[in-house]
Amino acid sequence: MRRDVFQAIADPTRREIINLLAHQALNLNAIADNFDISRPAVSKHIRILTECGLLMITQQGRERYCKANLEKLQEVSDWTAQYQSFWMKKLDALEDFLEKEKKEGDNQ
Secondary structure, three states, X not given: OOOOHHHHHOOHHHHHHHHHHHHOOEEHHHHHOOOOOOHHHHHHHHHHHHHXXXXXXXXXXXXXXXXXXXXXXXXXXXXXXXXXXXXXXXXXXXXXHHHHHHHHHHHO
């Protein structure tokens, strides 16, 4: 099953795994040690993150190390950027309205 980045970051545990791996590569046991869930559950989250391209796993001797591929988050950034202009306009309009209301209140 091909997963997308949005599905992967929808889960708080997966977001925390990405956060852990953004700073350093860790082996699977080191990742699992950071969570109060079973190792199979952590493995499932890692599989989902790998399937959507947010993690890369490399074999080093007997250990498998996971590393974040943060470039894949650009897809999320691009998608949300299209709404940034919309919300900025709404917030500017709200600011203008509040300033107008304050001036009218001061004049009374």
